[in-house]
Amino acid sequence: MSADIANRLDLDPDYNAELADMVAAMNVAANRLTPSNGYRTTPRRLSLSDRKLSLQERSSYQNGINPRIARRPTIESKRVSISDGDDCVQLNQYKLKNEIGKGSYGVVKLAYNEDDDQYYAMKLVSKKKLMKQYGFPRRRPSRDSNGSLENLLKHSGLLDRVYQEIAILKKLDHLNVVHLVEVLDDPAEDNLHMVFELVPKGPVMEIPTDSPLTEEMGRFYFRDVLLGIEYLHYQKIIHRDIKPSNLLLGDDGHIKIADFGVSNVFEGNDALLSDSAGTPAFMAPETLTDQDLRFSGKTSILYYLQSTLFGFRLWMYGQWETAPVEFPDMPVISDGLKDLIIRMLDKVPGTRITLPEIKLHPWVTLDGTDLLPLEEEHCTVVEVTEEEVQNSVKLVPSLSAVILVKSMLRKRSFSNPFECPSRRQGRSMSAPGVLTV
Numbered sequence: 001m002s003a004d005i006a007n008r009l010d011l012d013p014d015y016n017a018e019l020a021d022m023v024a025a026m027n028v029a030a031n032r033l034t035p036s037n038g039y040r041t042t043p044r045r046l047s048l049s050d051r052k053l054s055l056q057e058r059s060s061y062q063n064g065i066n067p068r069i070a071r072r073p074t075i076e077s078k079r080v081s082i083s084d085g086d087d088c089v090q091l092n093q094y095k096l097k098n099e100i101g102k103g104s105y106g107v108v109k110l111a112y113n114e115d116d117d118q119y120y121a122m123k124l125v126s127k128k129k130l131m132k133q134y135g136f137p138r139r140r141p142s143r144d145s146n147g148s149l150e151n152l153l154k155h156s157g158l159l160d161r162v163y164q165e166i167a168i169l170k171k172l173d174h175l176n177v178v179h180l181v182e183v184l185d186d187p188a189e190d191n192l193h194m195v196f197e198l199v200p201k202g203p204v205m206e207i208p209t210d211s212p213l214t215e216e217m218g219r220f221y222f223r224d225v226l227l228g229i230e231y232l233h234y235q236k237i238i239h240r241d242i243k244p245s246n247l248l249l250g251d252d253g254h255i256k257i258a259d260f261g262v263s264n265v266f267e268g269n270d271a272l273l274s275d276s277a278g279t280p281a282f283m284a285p286e287t288l289t290d291q292d293l294r295f296s297g298k299t300s301i302l303y304y305l306q307s308t309l310f311g312f313r314l315w316m317y318g319q320w321e322t323a324p325v326e327f328p329d330m331p332v333i334s335d336g337l338k339d340l341i342i343r344m345l346d347k348v349p350g351t352r353i354t355l356p357e358i359k360l361h362p363w364v365t366l367d368g369t370d371l372l373p374l375e376e377e378h379c380t381v382v383e384v385t386e387e388e389v390q391n392s393v394k395l396v397p398s399l400s401a402v403i404l405v406k407s408m409l410r411k412r413s414f415s416n417p418f419e420c421p422s423r424r425q426g427r428s429m430s431a432p433g434v435l436t437v
Ligand SMILES: Nc1ncnc2c1ncn2[C@@H]1O[C@H](COP(=O)(O)OP(=O)(O)OP(=O)(O)O)[C@@H](O)[C@H]1O
Pocket: 100, 101, 102, 103, 104, 105, 106, 107, 108, 121, 123, 178, 196, 197, 198, 199, 200, 202, 203, 241, 245, 246, 248, 258, 259, 261, 429, 430
């Protein structure tokens, strides 16, 4: 965002004037809202009464898995206020700290919530990045055409995808699925802010890797992923981007599935998909065809799962697409795991092992001695009203853009004001390890 604004200020006098108008107009609004303090003072924080709480079903399950406290309802903030006090940016009650991860749509930052004294993971999804990524034509917003970024995105349908992610996440409540806590959005700002529970140990592993998991650990994590996927299917959601970097490790040692940017909500028994969204290295062959064929979402996800399981133990991406699977000598893997991998690798979707069958596979259940909970034991239907889904994000004007621009001008720097320079030494979650806060 900062580079973009810098370019425009340097190269485009028209836009510069337009921006100055925008800043002036926003200043008027700022003065109206905070007449005595001005924009730089910490804004009045929202109290709970300012926020709408969405309904969320609560569920917990036991049967071999620790029971847990049901998730708190997702909070929809009606106003986003940014201040650049101290040495880092504050968004409502959240102080943004160091970066803990990076995805294709933006960065993920550690965020301290002053209200409850807890740390969270705040995902900043750049709407501009979304546009660029999908080759959306570059057009400069003009005052007459109502061509604001928000409008361009709306018409391109890309923003819908982000809102879809939010609506989906807000419905979910499961031990093995990451919990969305709050959504902050501001049409005048490039970033959409999604506040998630912090899953402190980050991605379960990076692949390719020289140190694969032991078979025992691989089974433990794989069982978690199976339950998370089963829950998602129960909620009629196909994730479509299951891979180790989207499998985060919680303090309780369990896997939480994250990142629903590429997902589908379906009706009936299964999703019939035709596009090849997701990460190619993990995708099923039928999703990669050039032909306009439809394929089963539930079946194709098993291929992701298999690739992930495979990745837990060894990494042979590409080989099985053209030749029969050949397992390397090292690391040694059991016949049970080989059987499961081969059955999941079936190139023919119709004969590929299904998720209920995988749950009963001897390798997964230790020959029937360690059964997984039944679907009805860990899944509960989550009901949300149409209105709640429609209102997954509140679009409200705020002062963030003017503060951002002024902060850049004041510092004579177009570096990202969301960065907290003094705290940059924090670890990046692109490498596995423990986060200390
Ligand atoms: N709730 C969370 N708690 C802790 N770390 C997180 C959390 N969510 C994301 N991260 C970190 O941020 C990284 C980026 O996450 P993000 O969902 O934006 O992208 P990704 O899934 O890795 O990539 P892509 O979006 O390209 O598929 C993750 O790999 C992880 O390291």
